[in-house]
Amino acid sequence: MTECAKAIKISGADIVTVAVRRVNITNRKKPLLMDYIDPKKITYLPNTAGCFNSNEALRTLRLAREIGGWKLVKLEVLGDKKNLFPEMIETLKSTEILTKEGFKVMVYCNDDPLMAKRLENAGASAIMPLAAPIGSGLGILNKINIQIIRNQTKLPLIIDAGLGQASDATIAMELGCDGVLVNTAIAKAKKPFKMAEAFKNAVIAGRQSFLSGRIEKKLMGSASSPKKGII
């Protein structure tokens, strides 16, 4: 747990996702997450990782709100135990219900612009498309879709799941995303603290690059030195 807290600090993360689980009632001496990571310093984002239908997800987030009064939550409803892709029909249904109950819902979704639009219309607070399957480390598989989603929405756009290395985060930010959600790529790297730092730098680099306005892509070469005064 101390390692996790250290990695979060090094990465410069603003938000950390948390899961709702049973308290160990037989051993009360086990430390709690809140003893390590101060919810006043870093935003806790309760999430429904591991839920496979709307009812489970709703139950989890209602409990989360009861624990700490958090209204900002991450919704994730999975549809398949092997590929862990989101079940978008259940996700959309849950988004509608949670929004009506006053939650601010950040939604894990596939990289489909039409579905992203429907989530936005249902009241989502942030769109969180996957780069690739959770934990796969494949990086952003469909950059065009992410760009289309970026162009159609003003909501925060955060790449969730599938990043494998720091440069993947740079690409996400260069596409105009507002952030990335990373777990496995850091936690399972050979040197997690180094990788946490790499991701921090990658996000900053990508954002600066995006804001700087990249040059046009051309098919042919164009000399960078002036021709005048050539000998």
Place this chain on the structure above:
Amino acid sequence: MKKKIKIKINGKINKIDDKTKLSDLVKNLKVPLKKVAIELNKEIVDKKNLNKINLKVNDKIEIVHFIGGG
């Protein structure tokens, strides 16, 4: 001697005195109330009302908190 009843706490069967108050149960379990949520038979319990609830046979209680993970 008080009558004992069986209830489930976090999936495990426990024997407690009949009509134990939910507030006394969580006190005995040393649960840090501010950091948990409590569900009784799949309904969330308002923590202000714990002392108004008398537990009965076959009640199912879930006491949950946050762990890291996403």
